[in-house]
Amino acid sequence: MVRAGLSPERLTRAGVELADEVGFDQVTVSALARRFDVKAASLYSHLKNSQELKTRIALFALEELADRVAAALAGRAGKDALEAFANAYRDYAREHPGRYAAARLRLDPETAAASAGMRHSQMTRAILRGYDLTEPDQTHAVRMLGSVFHGYVSLEQAGGFEHSAPDAQESWVWMVDSLDALLRTRSTP
Amino acid sequence: MVRAGLSPERLTRAGVELADEVGFDQVTVSALARRFDVKAASLYSHLKNSQELKTRIALFALEELADRVAAALAGRAGKDALEAFANAYRDYAREHPGRYAAARLRLDPETAAASAGMRHSQMTRAILRGYDLTEPDQTHAVRMLGSVFHGYVSLEQAGGFEHSAPDAQESWVWMVDSLDALLRTRSTP
DNA sequence: CTAATTTGCCTATAGGCTGTAGGCAAATGC
DNA sequence: GCATTTGCCTACAGCCTATAGGCAAATTAG
Numbered sequence: 001m002v003r004a005g006l007s008p009e010r011l012t013r014a015g016v017e018l019a020d021e022v023g024f025d026q027v028t029v030s031a032l033a034r035r036f037d038v039k040a041a042s043l044y045s046h047l048k049n050s051q052e053l054k055t056r057i058a059l060f061a062l063e064e065l066a067d068r069v070a071a072a073l074a075g076r077a078g079k080d081a082l083e084a085f086a087n088a089y090r091d092y093a094r095e096h097p098g099r100y101a102a103a104r105l106r107l108d109p110e111t112a113a114a115s116a117g118m119r120h121s122q123m124t125r126a127i128l129r130g131y132d133l134t135e136p137d138q139t140h141a142v143r144m145l146g147s148v149f150h151g152y153v154s155l156e157q158a159g160g161f162e163h164s165a166p167d168a169q170e171s172w173v174w175m176v177d178s179l180d181a182l183l184r185t186r187s188t189p
Numbered sequence: 190m191v192r193a194g195l196s197p198e199r200l201t202r203a204g205v206e207l208a209d210e211v212g213f214d215q216v217t218v219s220a221l222a223r224r225f226d227v228k229a230a231s232l233y234s235h236l237k238n239s240q241e242l243k244t245r246i247a248l249f250a251l252e253e254l255a256d257r258v259a260a261a262l263a264g265r266a267g268k269d270a271l272e273a274f275a276n277a278y279r280d281y282a283r284e285h286p287g288r289y290a291a292a293r294l295r296l297d298p299e300t301a302a303a304s305a306g307m308r309h310s311q312m313t314r315a316i317l318r319g320y321d322l323t324e325p326d327q328t329h330a331v332r333m334l335g336s337v338f339h340g341y342v343s344l345e346q347a348g349g350f351e352h353s354a355p356d357a358q359e360s361w362v363w364m365v366d367s368l369d370a371l372l373r374t375r376s377t378p
Numbered sequence: 379c380t381a382a383t384t385t386g387c388c389t390a391t392a393g394g395c396t397g398t399a400g401g402c403a404a405a406t407g408c
Numbered sequence: 409g410c411a412t413t414t415g416c417c418t419a420c421a422g423c424c425t426a427t428a429g430g431c432a433a434a435t436t437a438g
Contacts, residue, residue: 041398166328175329193386217424230427380437380438399420403414
């Protein structure tokens with residue numbers, strides 16, 4: 001009986017791919033075991049439980065998304081940075097719907113603190129440096145950007161803009177434009 | 190053996206309450222049966238399957254939320270209407286997290302068409318009458334408002350603003366203010 | 379008012395997922 | 409080569425969805 005060569009890392013990787021294929025909430029220990037042609041019970045030597053699997057996938061997605069956003073932001077400022085940030089976010093969600101859903105998993109405080117979550121908020125704040133906002137406006141703006149991008153991507157993924165004109169892409173551009181204008185209005189140079 | 194007096198309507202009502210108590214995705218046929226002190230199999234005379242239960246709860250929530258928003262909007266216009274709309278939305282999510290989650294369930298096209306979903310987009314458009322937007326800006330604005338309100342409420346519910354100052358309420362007011370300013374900027378009287 | 383029918387909830391059952399316990403064989407170390 | 413460790417296995421228990429068929433309560437008909 002040849003061994004499958006399981007490990008937490010390989011299981012996480014496969015879980016990440018499974019999430020994109022069948023949806024994050026369809027990721028189960030059973031389905032993952034089938035993918036390795038192994039019995040479900042065997043996975044419990046490598047994973048404490050299914051929650052740990054989901055958390056690992058979420059952490060992977062948060063990290064990957066942060067990397068992408070960081071790459072997109074490199075060398076950009078102002079509206080350019082805002083657009084790059086917005087598009088990195090939306091593109092990731094479109095390319096990897098399961099990973100994006102995973103990234104929204106609610107983590108327990110200590111896991112969240114050790115996650116790439118901090119990088120995300122730091123990068124959002126970095127964008128706002130181009131707009132000269134002072135506290136508490138900066139925090140308000142961070143929350144607003146997070147809300148609008150997440151909200152849009154989430155509604156788009158749910159098919160909310162599918163059967164109506166104009167194209168979702170147009171609204172996205174309009175929205176990012178509008179946010180840029182708004183932030184410039186709020187800036188105190 | 191005294192009968193429990195089940196019906197699709199009573200089951201839906203109880204499901205709605207269960208959703209707020211334990212979370213929408215913890216609503217199961219089994220849990221609902223326990224609540225009526227009845228075996229799970231008995232519910233299948235009244236419900237086709239668990240999907241139907243969830244859909245019914247979603248439709249109830251959409252309707253109830255639309256009613257609330259309609260009441261909040263009555264007699265208001267402009268920024269006043271925008272604030273009322275925003276608050277009706279957020280308050281509902283805070284008071285009834287399970288119902289709010291249910292309202293976000295993806296419905297199949299024909300069910301969606303027969304739902305209160307249309308009322309929601311019509312009411313959003315009604316608010317924008319106060320800002321003299323022309324197409325396609327109006328559609329873009331409808332999508333943006335939907336995104337930002339849903340996004341904020343969703344992040345707030347996920348605890349995203351819990352451990353940081355200032356209070357989530359302050360950011361909300363700031364955001365609604367900003368959206369009003371933005372829409373006025375975009376208006377073409 | 380009783381008898382027939384319908385309706386409502388039951389038990390039994392099957393299949394899927396999570397998770398634990400204990401077993402055997404492959405890999406590793408001495 | 410032999411002992412130990414490791415990895416995946418079977419078996420099982422508990423909970424969930426869903427179907428089939430049964431019996432008794434409620435309703436309708438004569």
